[in-house]
Amino acid sequence: MDVVARDLLRKLEGRGVRLAVQEGRLIARAPHGAVTPELHEQIKAQKDALLRELQAGTGGQLAPLPEALARLVQAAKVNALNRPASLPSGLVANLGEYVLTCAALYACGCDPERQLAHLWEARGAWAA
Template sequence: MVTRELLRELEGRGVRLMVEGDRLVARGPAGAITPDLSEEIKRQKAVLLRELQRAGRPSIHSLPEPLARLVHAAAGDHLNRPGFLPAGIVPNLGAYVLASAALYAVGTDSDRHLLDLWAAHKAWAN
């Protein structure tokens, strides 16, 4: 699997790879990384580290496709309703999504806001 394809596959599963020092760290939903994907990540670790170090900080353009659709729906005012999230009810799901996406894009606690966006995506899908 080519590195770009691997990154797209992981993003589609909600997995985000990050560089912490000289370590490659994966964060995402439980069970999203299969044993085959884990082996592929190990095999391409050096290339992935270089790619991620070059990519720099997260941006709204680096969101996985399902989350990008969520943000576009919020920007189009299609989520102007309460959202039932694991952390509690938000009165306006769209405003919550836009705030989380903005904080993710500027690099403020990006991991947490990415998880917030996945939770909002789940609430949107229900």
């Protein structure tokens, strides 16, 4: 286990950055502005170690939600998001129910990358 690479992965996940290995290449998906020039340099410097960590996998365990998304789920849990919302992917009748559904699907491992993307969209609507 490479502790530096693992710490970098956690830091990136906390900013909404998802790294994956595709055909032996490191692929990143991130909200706009999430990868700073400093983080970009760290990713380049740790590329081989990151690839090894990602290819080794996490034993099927998902990372905990980043703090910002955990707060969003908590707000939904106490009905603070009980309102319609316009998301980039479309309109939702009840933002709270949508958030809880996405969080549940993430927790079950059902297309976790997609659920994280939906949660980040919902967080944007909540902050607006």
